[in-house]
Amino acid sequence: xxxxxxxxxxxxxxxxxxxxxDDRVLAFNxxxxxxxxxxxxxxxxxxxxxxxxxxxxxxLVGEVVRRAAAIAKERGISAGGYRTVxxxxxxxxxxxxxxxxxxxxxxxxxWPPG
Numbered sequence: 001x002x003x004x005x006x007x008x009x010x011x012x013x014x015x016x017x018x019x020x021x022d023d024r025v026l027a028f029n030x031x032x033x034x035x036x037x038x039x040x041x042x043x044x045x046x047x048x049x050x051x052x053x054x055x056x057x058x059x060l061v062g063e064v065v066r067r068a069a070a071i072a073k074e075r076g077i078s079a080g081g082y083r084t085v086x087x088x089x090x091x092x093x094x095x096x097x098x099x100x101x102x103x104x105x106x107x108x109x110x111w112p113p114g
Contacts, residue, residue, distance in 0.1 A: 001046045006098040010044050024060060025067050027103075036106030037075045037082065041068050048097045050088045068103045077105035085113075 001007050008014040010026055019039055020027035030038040041064050047053060053061065065084070072078040082105030087094040 001098070004046055004098050005096050006040075006042050006100060007046050010042070019071060020067060025063050027067060027071060030102070035104045035109070037072070037077055037103065039068075039071050039075075039103040040100045041071070041103060042098060042100040047099045049094060050086055050099060053099075064099075064101050068101050071103050072105060075105070081105065081109075083109050083113075 005014065009016045009028065016028040016031075018026065018028045020041075024044055025041060026044055027039050027041045030040055032038075043060050043064060045060070047057065068084050069078065072082045082103060085102040085104065086099065087102075
């Protein structure tokens with residue numbers, strides 16, 4: 001999608017602090033971090049929201065989630081705990097309409113999140 005911020009990052013039209021990349025997934029540091037670790041894990045294929053997922057996307061979503069766990073381990077926050085969040089649509093706080101999993105940790109996180 002030509003106007004999608006994350007698609008532009010994937011295409012390297014916009015710079016990002018990339019922490020992981022393979023053929024299907026890209027992970028980069030959030031530009032407005034909410035904790036010492038705040039990474040966004042995105043599929044390279046544009047999917048607007050979780051509501052747009054199809055049954056054929058199951059493996060891709062699994063890859064995104066597994067990569068989030070690997071990043072948490074690499075960052076040394078997996079044992080203490082971290083949060084993963086998919087925001088879906090505006091009322092939930094989704095501002096970029098390309099699915100992305102937030103990996104947030106490195107500090108105590110309260111509940112409910114707000």
